[in-house]
Amino acid sequence: xxxxxxxxxxxxxxxxxxxxxxxxxxxxxxxxxxxxxxxxxxxxxxxxxxxxxxxxxxxxxxxxxxxxxxxxxxxxxxxxxxxxxxxxxxxxxxxxxxxxxxxxxxxxxxxxxxxxxxxxxxxxxxxxxxxxxxxxxxxxxxxxxxxxxxxxxxxxxxxxxxxxx
Amino acid sequence: xxxxxxxxxxxxxxxxxxxxxxxxxxxxxxxxxxxxxxxxxxxxxxxxxxxxxxxxxxxxxxxxxxxxxxxxxxxxxxxxxxxxxxxxxxxxxxxxxxxxxxxxxxxxxxxxxxxxxxxxxxxxxxxxxxxxxxxxxxxxxxxxxxxxxxxxxxxxxxxxxxxxxxxxxxxxxxxxxxxxxxxxxxxxxxxxxxxxxxxxxxxxxxxxxxxxxxxxxxxxxxxxxxxxxxxxxxxxxxxxxxxxxxxxxxxxxxxxxxxxxxxxxxxxxxxxxxxxxxxxxxxxxxxxxxxxxxxxxxxxxxxxxxxxxxxxxxxxxxxxxxxxxxxxxxxxxxxxxxxxxxxxxxxxxxxxxxxxxxxxxxxxxxxxxxxxxxxxxxxxxxxxxxxxxxxxxxxxxxxxxx
Numbered sequence: 001x002x003x004x005x006x007x008x009x010x011x012x013x014x015x016x017x018x019x020x021x022x023x024x025x026x027x028x029x030x031x032x033x034x035x036x037x038x039x040x041x042x043x044x045x046x047x048x049x050x051x052x053x054x055x056x057x058x059x060x061x062x063x064x065x066x067x068x069x070x071x072x073x074x075x076x077x078x079x080x081x082x083x084x085x086x087x088x089x090x091x092x093x094x095x096x097x098x099x100x101x102x103x104x105x106x107x108x109x110x111x112x113x114x115x116x117x118x119x120x121x122x123x124x125x126x127x128x129x130x131x132x133x134x135x136x137x138x139x140x141x142x143x144x145x146x147x148x149x150x151x152x153x154x155x156x157x158x159x160x161x162x163x164x165x
Numbered sequence: 166x167x168x169x170x171x172x173x174x175x176x177x178x179x180x181x182x183x184x185x186x187x188x189x190x191x192x193x194x195x196x197x198x199x200x201x202x203x204x205x206x207x208x209x210x211x212x213x214x215x216x217x218x219x220x221x222x223x224x225x226x227x228x229x230x231x232x233x234x235x236x237x238x239x240x241x242x243x244x245x246x247x248x249x250x251x252x253x254x255x256x257x258x259x260x261x262x263x264x265x266x267x268x269x270x271x272x273x274x275x276x277x278x279x280x281x282x283x284x285x286x287x288x289x290x291x292x293x294x295x296x297x298x299x300x301x302x303x304x305x306x307x308x309x310x311x312x313x314x315x316x317x318x319x320x321x322x323x324x325x326x327x328x329x330x331x332x333x334x335x336x337x338x339x340x341x342x343x344x345x346x347x348x349x350x351x352x353x354x355x356x357x358x359x360x361x362x363x364x365x366x367x368x369x370x371x372x373x374x375x376x377x378x379x380x381x382x383x384x385x386x387x388x389x390x391x392x393x394x395x396x397x398x399x400x401x402x403x404x405x406x407x408x409x410x411x412x413x414x415x416x417x418x419x420x421x422x423x424x425x426x427x428x429x430x431x432x433x434x435x436x437x438x439x440x441x442x443x444x445x446x447x448x449x450x451x452x453x454x455x456x457x458x459x460x461x462x463x464x465x466x467x468x469x470x471x472x473x474x475x476x477x478x479x480x481x482x483x484x485x486x487x488x489x490x491x492x493x494x495x496x497x498x499x500x501x502x503x504x505x506x507x508x509x510x511x512x513x514x515x516x517x518x519x520x521x522x523x524x525x526x527x528x529x530x531x532x533x534x535x536x537x538x539x540x541x542x543x544x545x546x547x548x549x550x551x552x553x554x555x556x557x558x559x560x561x562x563x564x565x566x567x
Contacts, residue, residue, distance in 0.1 A: 036498055
């Protein structure tokens with residue numbers, strides 16, 4: 001189930017530096033935006049997330065130098081099923097932005113950000129472990145929270161809270 | 166059996182190295198951190214942390230709980246700084262709800278969050294010094310921490326898992342005489358810090374063990390996701406309390422300690438200076454706190470009514486019954502609320518689908534991100550210094566594994 005609230009019109013939001021930079025870079029990479037509760041979310045095309053992050057990190061108008069967090073939300077049974085969520089922080093501009101990538105339920109995978117921020121390592125491993133999303137280019141994509149031989153991905157919505165008995 | 170695979174995946178690179186297993190049961194790993202070390206004599210060639218021993222699935226459990234039931238679970242993640250976690254979660258949900266919190270509650274929250282920072286740093290200081298061989302400091306720190314835990318117990322009924330903050334304010338008024346007790350602690354505290362510093366800051370053994378060890382540049386720390394004191398010890402002047410204020414922190418005057426040494430010694434100096442700054446914030450919070458006034462937001466459908474009103478007014482009784490049995494609904498949406506915990510940026514990403522239970526809660530745990538610094542910090546250093554490096558990132562395994 002999608003959340004439809006706040007401002008979702010690209011034209012109204014295009015003055016926000018992060019969105020402006022991404023639109024100037026590649027307009028077709030921006031799928032959707034939402035401004036809600038003073039937070040900006042930008043849905044980025046699956047294939048462009050790494051490049052989009054690189055643009056936002058290195059451009060002097062955005063300077064999102066800190067990868068605060070990577071996580072995932074499972075919208076089962078809706079499609080697309082997964083949303084991988086990136087929280088970027090610009091320390092010099094004191095601003096945050098949320099990037100999202102929508103992934104389908106069968107074989108969800110997305111490019112790893114390890115080459116941009118080595119700190120993406122554990123976050124991506126956690127998402128892989130608990131949601132089963134694969135990160136291409138991650139050098140050490142193993143389970144981290146669950147035992148190595150665990151079956152299933154516990155944070156998926158079709159995984160019971162009590163586990164399988 | 167599964168864990169044998171880990172050993173296999175870190176095979177000795179050359180004939181002269183060997184693999185050493187450290188933890189999960191090891192006093193200096195501050196919990197259940199397991200490290201695989203490839204060592205060449207006394208030098209660490211490679212390191213691989215192995216976590217997950219304390220994974221309790223708190224994020225999954227959240228999805229089956231009402232919002233108010235989530236607060237006790239937040240305590241249990243970073244068990245040394247319970248109020249920071251509670252505050253982060255409450256602020257996130259309040260942001261979703263658009264709630265306005267009365268001033269007295271805000272000031273109480275700042276006071277308690279800073280006390281919890283002192284509490285957490287005291288445990289860090291005591292155990293860190295003990296790891297390095299300075300036994301006495303541990304006893305001094307835990308003397309003060311004991312008083313703090315008693316203060317927490319008086320207000321929340323429990324020493325560590327206080328669960329005192331509520332969505333919309335606080336659980337109840339502090340008991341009689343509580344403020345005097347806090348004031349007494351706060352007034353005496355600078356002398357206590359002098360005492361710790363007297364034992365450590367000029368101590369040549371302590372300095373020699375820490376200075377120039379485990380150095381990391383600001384770029385390295387930021388790229389690896391390190392935050393909080395680790396970042397400030399590498400010369401980055403960044404503190405969420407000052408730079409992206411939340412919960413009324415813009416009304417407080419305090420200094421953000423920054424050191425440029427980048428090593429374990431600098432991290433020690435930053436945290437000790439933070440003890441003093443937290444004491445100042447606590448003092449301001451005590452002085453600026455309104456004498457009386459509401460401690461809960463005016464939102465009868467979200468905040469539980471006072472016991473007195475619940476027992477005398479029909480309407481309050483109905484609200485009480487509904488909140489307790491059905492929870493309160495939160496408008497659909499998503500927020501990311503980050504606060505400065507003693508260990509760095511703790512972020513709560515809460516997604517609501519409009520029901521009384523969160524659709525998804527993710528915690529950006531500072532210890533989890535800070536752990537990534539450890540391998541690059543330790544590679545090339547002596548085995549005996551690994552213990553100091555673990556202490557310097559101030560890890561809490563409950564926070565790492567969640």
